[in-house]
Amino acid sequence: MNRDEERAAWVGLARAVGSGRRAVERMVHRLGPRAAWDEVRKEHPDIEPRVDLDAGPRSTVRVVCRGDDDWPDALADLGHLPVAGRDDAGEPFALWIRGGTTLTTLRDRAVAVVGARDASDYGRHVAGTLAASLADLDWAVVSGAAFGIDAAAHRGALAGDGLTVAVLAGGVDVPYPRAHSRLLDEIAEKGAVVSEAPPGAAPYRHSFLRRNRLIAALSAGTVLVEAGQRSGALNTTGHARRLGRPVMVVPGPVTSRNSIGCHELLRTYREETAVVTRAEDVLEEVGPIGTFSDRPGAPAGPRDHLDALAHRVLDAVPARAAAGPAEIARAVRERPEVVLAILGPLVTVGLVERGPEGYHLTALGRAPSAARTDERGGPACPG
Numbered sequence: 444m445n446r447d448e449e450r451a452a453w454v455g456l457a458r459a460v461g462s463g464r465r466a467v468e469r470m471v472h473r474l475g476p477r478a479a480w481d482e483v484r485k486e487h488p489d490i491e492p493r494v495d496l497d498a499g500p501r502s503t504v505r506v507v508c509r510g511d512d513d514w515p516d517a518l519a520d521l522g523h524l525p526v527a528g529r530d531d532a533g534e535p536f537a538l539w540i541r542g543g544t545t546l547t548t549l550r551d552r553a554v555a556v557v558g559a560r561d562a563s564d565y566g567r568h569v570a571g572t573l574a575a576s577l578a579d580l581d582w583a584v585v586s587g588a589a590f591g592i593d594a595a596a597h598r599g600a601l602a603g604d605g606l607t608v609a610v611l612a613g614g615v616d617v618p619y620p621r622a623h624s625r626l627l628d629e630i631a632e633k634g635a636v637v638s639e640a641p642p643g644a645a646p647y648r649h650s651f652l653r654r655n656r657l658i659a660a661l662s663a664g665t666v667l668v669e670a671g672q673r674s675g676a677l678n679t680t681g682h683a684r685r686l687g688r689p690v691m692v693v694p695g696p697v698t699s700r701n702s703i704g705c706h707e708l709l710r711t712y713r714e715e716t717a718v719v720t721r722a723e724d725v726l727e728e729v730g731p732i733g734t735f736s737d738r739p740g741a742p743a744g745p746r747d748h749l750d751a752l753a754h755r756v757l758d759a760v761p762a763r764a765a766a767g768p769a770e771i772a773r774a775v776r777e778r779p780e781v782v783l784a785i786l787g788p789l790v791t792v793g794l795v796e797r798g799p800e801g802y803h804l805t806a807l808g809r810a811p812s813a814a815r816t817d818e819r820g821g822p823a824c825p826g
Contacts, residue, residue: 558592566669571599576722578605613646664689670704
C-alpha cells in the first residue's frame with residue numbers, strides 16, 4: 444500500500460467515525476488502515492477523502508494524518524491508555540489545521556492553560572499574565588478558545604508575541620464561540636487552530652470532552668486557572684494526569700465558587716498536583732531539571748545591608764522604651780565608643796531614633812529583614 448492510499452484511509456476513517464472508536468481501532472490494528480477503511484466505507488459511501496487531500500495550496504486548511512512527518516508523536520500516548528469506559532478516547536486518525544505552525548515540537552515547548560468560562564477578573568488577569576510570561580520564555584500556550592480563561596490565555600500569548608494553539612470541538616472553519624471569530628483568525632495567523640472534527644462539523648457537547656484529551660496530549664503539562672466544582676476544565680486535567688503529564692493549579696480566593704474545583708483538585712491529588720503562581724513555577728514542573736529553582740526573595744530593606752555587629756546592636760536597642768549607649772554596649776559586650784560609632788549610621792538610615800532618654804527603634808527598625816545575615820557578616824554598616 445502506498446502512502447497516498449494510507450493517508451486517504453486515515454482521512455476517511457476520521458470523517459466517518461471520528462477517532463478512537465474501539466471497534467474501528469481494533470480493526471485498524473488487525474487489518475491496517477486501508478482494509479479497515481474499505482470495511483467502514485461500505486456504510487459511508489458518500490465520503491471522499493481526496494477532497495481533503497487534494498485541497499491545494501490555496502486552501503487555508505490542511506489535513507495531517509498518522510504517520511505524516513508533521514504528525515505530533517505526543518498524540519500516540521493517547522493510544523496507549525486504557526479507555527476507562529470512554530469509547531471515543533484514543534489517538535486521532537487525522538487532524539485538520541488552520542495556520543502555518545506544525546505541531547511536532549509542541550509537547551516539548553508547550554503548556555496548556557485552561558479554566559472556567561465564566562472567569563473572574565482575577566482569573567483572566569492571571570491567565571493572560573501567565574501566558575504572556577510563557578511566551579516571553581519561548582513556550583507555546585495551548586487552550587480551547589472558549590470564553591473566560593481560554594481566551595485570556597490565547598490573548599496573553601499573542602500579546603507576548605508568542606505561539607498559541609487553539610483546539611476546537613468543531614471544524615476549524617466553524618468559529619466557536621462565534622464571538623471569537625477574530626481571535627481565532629489571529630491565532631491561525633500566528634499559531635494554529637486544530638481539530639479532529641472535519642471542516643464544516645458543528646461542535647456538540649460530547650465533542651468538547653473529546654477535544655480536551657488533545658489539549659492535554661499536545662502539552663508538556665496543564666495549568667488550571669479557576670474552575671467551578673463541575674468545570675469541564677477538570678476533564679482536561681484528568682486526561683493530563685492519565686497521560687502522566689504534570690498538573691498545576693493556580694490557587695484562588697476561598698470565597699470564590701470558581702476556586703472550588705482548583706482547591707478540590709489540590710486536596711484530592713495533593714501528591715500529584717503542583718501549586719503555581721508564575722511562569723517560572725510552571726517551567727520548574729515541565730522544563731529540564733533545575734529550571735528556575737531559585738525563588739525570588741522579598742525586596743532588600745535597610746536592615747539587610749548591615750554587618751553582623753550592626754545587627755547585634757540593632758537587636759539590643761529597645762523597641763518602645765529607651766536605652767543609653769552604655770546599656771546597649773553591655774548587652775552586646777562591646778565598648779561604648781564602638782556602639783556609638785554604629786548607632787550614628789543607624790539613626791541616619793532611619794532604623795533608630797535618639798531621644799532625651801536614649802535610643803529606641805523606629806517603626807522601620809522594628810520591621811523584619813528580608814534576608815537573614817549570619818555571623819560572618821555582610822555589607823558594612825552604612826555611613
